[in-house]
Amino acid sequence: LLNPSKPPNIVFILTDDLDVQLGGLEPMSKMKKLLQEEGITFTNMFTSTPLCCPSRASILTGRYSHNHETLNNSISGNCSSLHWQKIHEKQTFAVAAKQANYRTFFGGKYLNQYGGKSVGGPQHVPAGWDEWWGLVGNSQYYNYTISHNGVPVQHGDDYAADYLTDLLANKSVEFIKSTTDSFLMMISTPAPHSPWNAAPQYSGEFPNNTAPHTPSYNVKADNKHWLIRQAEHPMSQESIDYSDNAFRSRWRTLLSVDDLVEKVINALSSTNQLNNTFVIFSSDNGYHMGQFSLPIDKRQLYEFDLRVPLIIRGPGVSKNITRMEPVVNIDLAPTIADIVSGGKGEFPDSMDGVSLLPLFNIKNEPKWRSDFLVEYQGEGKYQPPPGCSPSWMGVSQCFPSCVCEDAFNNTYSCVRTMDAKNKVDLMYCEFTDAETFVELYNHTKDPHQLTNIKETVNPVVLVKMNQRLIMLGLCSGKTCRVTNELATN
Numbered sequence: 001l002l003n004p005s006k007p008p009n010i011v012f013i014l015t016d017d018l019d020v021q022l023g024g025l026e027p028m029s030k031m032k033k034l035l036q037e038e039g040i041t042f043t044n045m046f047t048s049t050p051l052c053c054p055s056r057a058s059i060l061t062g063r064y065s066h067n068h069e070t071l072n073n074s075i076s077g078n079c080s081s082l083h084w085q086k087i088h089e090k091q092t093f094a095v096a097a098k099q100a101n102y103r104t105f106f107g108g109k110y111l112n113q114y115g116g117k118s119v120g121g122p123q124h125v126p127a128g129w130d131e132w133w134g135l136v137g138n139s140q141y142y143n144y145t146i147s148h149n150g151v152p153v154q155h156g157d158d159y160a161a162d163y164l165t166d167l168l169a170n171k172s173v174e175f176i177k178s179t180t181d182s183f184l185m186m187i188s189t190p191a192p193h194s195p196w197n198a199a200p201q202y203s204g205e206f207p208n209n210t211a212p213h214t215p216s217y218n219v220k221a222d223n224k225h226w227l228i229r230q231a232e233h234p235m236s237q238e239s240i241d242y243s244d245n246a247f248r249s250r251w252r253t254l255l256s257v258d259d260l261v262e263k264v265i266n267a268l269s270s271t272n273q274l275n276n277t278f279v280i281f282s283s284d285n286g287y288h289m290g291q292f293s294l295p296i297d298k299r300q301l302y303e304f305d306l307r308v309p310l311i312i313r314g315p316g317v318s319k320n321i322t323r324m325e326p327v328v329n330i331d332l333a334p335t336i337a338d339i340v341s342g343g344k345g346e347f348p349d350s351m352d353g354v355s356l357l358p359l360f361n362i363k364n365e366p367k368w369r370s371d372f373l374v375e376y377q378g379e380g381k382y383q384p385p386p387g388c389s390p391s392w393m394g395v396s397q398c399f400p401s402c403v404c405e406d407a408f409n410n411t412y413s414c415v416r417t418m419d420a421k422n423k424v425d426l427m428y429c430e431f432t433d434a435e436t437f438v439e440l441y442n443h444t445k446d447p448h449q450l451t452n453i454k455e456t457v458n459p460v461v462l463v464k465m466n467q468r469l470i471m472l473g474l475c476s477g478k479t480c481r482v483t484n485e486l487a488t489n
């Protein structure tokens with residue numbers, strides 16, 4: 001139970017496309033010192049959908065994609081659609097905080113289609129937010145429009161006046177210094193998403209770094225689903241250079257996020273609020289750079305795209321420790337809702353995730369989930385990508401050299417089991433494609449998911465996983481939170 005005399009503040013820093021598996025946290029030394037050493041690092045944190053808009057919708061509502069209905073990054077896929085605004089946007093953790101009399105602040109990238117003309121424009125301010133600095137559209141560092149409480153403000157490309165990561169840091173500090181009520185902040189950085197504009201003082205950093213050659217780097221994936229089998233192998237020099245450049249550029253943009261973390265912590269400290277504030281650091285999805293010969297992107301069911309950082313510090317949170325329980329992006333909203341309502345384990349029943357509060361003290365060992373759902377509906381296009389073969393249809397994200405990272409048939413749902421006690425650590429996925437393809441990985445033996453064991457595993461395992469997938473694929477609220485008995489017996 002939390003100290004009721006002054007309800008604790010919450011600062012939630014959400015990065016865009018930040019991986020953990022390819023060293024994404026490495027350049028942020030201030031973040032490590034101020035957040036990791038002062039709190040908990042969750043080493044098994046996952047997104048339930050590895051794409052920005054659906055993942056952000058899950059983060060905001062605490063629901064799986066099949067329940068919040070945001071399927072992709074388009075309005076037609078319910079990304080910031082009027083339907084979303086009418087139903088799901090009214091049930092986010094911001095609304096829960098408002099109901100608990102918190103003062104709320106949002107700054108940065110919201111949902112990819114936010115601010116579009118047909119969905120209310122920048123005049124639309126989502127429910128629950130008092131101070132709103134919402135970026136119109138997808139991540140940008142310069143030349144963007146931001147909605148300040150419904151009024152569009154245009155920014156150019158002067159570093160001192162416009163650089164978005166710095167602007168968010170400045171607006172956050174102003175808010176912290178001027179707010180006396182308990183507050184909830186969500187600071188949602190463009191970094192390290194493309195177009196990767198670094199602050200000028202960081203643009204020459206990491207000149208010799210290249211994308212890490214993990215065991216799946218530039219590996220031919222011939223036992224995997226259709227889209228992956230099409231990737232050019234070995235990668236062209238152009239693709240290799242592209243992913244190496246992406247790696248360096250991403251790290252450069254993260255140095256400004258590191259500065260933002262420091263500025264926010266300093267502001268909390270100088271207003272004597274640091275010991276009464278939870279700071280949460282995470283990302284919407286992971287990223288790959290050359291894994292299975294795919295140059296750059298997310299959207300895949302593999303660990304590099306699904307694993308994201310989660311670091312939390314705050315009152316009563318154990319310091320400088322790691323926890324291994326599987327936690328998911330749908331847990332963030334119930335956790336925040338639980339904190340703002342006093343830490344009694346209460347959050348809206350509609351949420352599919354669980355509150356992480358019982359994990360904040362390392363001495364607690366609560367009964368925990370042993371599996372969760374991952375689901376994704378692939379994005380495609382009805383014309384061939386520009387400059388690529390006219391026979392290439394139904395694909396998207398084809399760069400460089402016509403290697404495509406997504407397709408309509410990259411549509412799958414998976415059960416990820418993680419049960420350390422029983423040494424079960426599996427990923428089971430079914431595709432909605434012409435092949436009804438299945439992939440199964442045993443991470444205990446094959447942490448890099450090199451070998452699809454679908455053909456060799458005991459068929460009983462496939463039956464059990466399929467049953468569990470059907471259950472989770474239809475779950476809602478409480479039924480998503482029922483612990484799986486299948487995985488453990």
Ligand SMILES: *[C@@H]1O[C@H](CO)[C@@H](O)[C@H](O)[C@H]1NC(C)=O
Nearest residue numbers: 069075076078081082083084
């Ligand atoms: C959003 O989801 C709802 C429910 O699935 C659907 O009826 C609607 O057409 C979708 N699209 C838009 C643009 O709202």
Ligand SMILES: *[C@@H]1O[C@H](CO)[C@@H](O)[C@H](O)[C@H]1NC(C)=O
Nearest residue numbers: 141142143144156157195197
């Ligand atoms: C911003 O827009 C101006 C005017 O269109 C353009 O000249 C400039 O290159 C853009 N800057 C960036 C960083 O994209």
Ligand SMILES: *[C@@H]1O[C@H](CO)[C@@H](O)[C@H](O)[C@H]1NC(C)=O
Nearest residue numbers: 159160161162163166167170
């Ligand atoms: C942020 O604030 C600092 C310090 O006042 C200032 O130098 C910088 O130009 C500001 N940056 C932006 C983008 O507002």
Ligand SMILES: *[C@@H]1O[C@H](CO)[C@@H](O)[C@H](O)[C@H]1NC(C)=O
Nearest residue numbers: 204205206207208209210248
């Ligand atoms: C990068 O490599 C060049 C050439 O090998 C070397 O001169 C330089 O010191 C290296 N820079 C860093 C930051 O390691």
Ligand SMILES: *[C@@H]1O[C@H](CO)[C@@H](O)[C@H](O)[C@H]1NC(C)=O
Nearest residue numbers: 003272273274275276277315
């Ligand atoms: C935070 O620190 C102040 C001053 O050091 C102290 O009075 C207060 O009780 C602390 N609050 C918490 C929640 O630990």
Ligand SMILES: *[C@@H]1O[C@H](CO)[C@@H](O)[C@H](O)[C@H]1NC(C)=O
Nearest residue numbers: 033036037038319320321322
């Ligand atoms: C945090 O833990 C690491 C690894 O256990 C240790 O090396 C480091 O000194 C610790 N830092 C602090 C501030 O206690």
Ligand SMILES: *[C@@H]1O[C@H](CO)[C@@H](O)[C@H](O)[C@H]1NC(C)=O
Nearest residue numbers: 071072074076077378379380
């Ligand atoms: C997004 O999802 C909607 C609804 O399923 C679909 O009609 C649309 O084609 C999808 N967009 C892309 C780019 O795949």
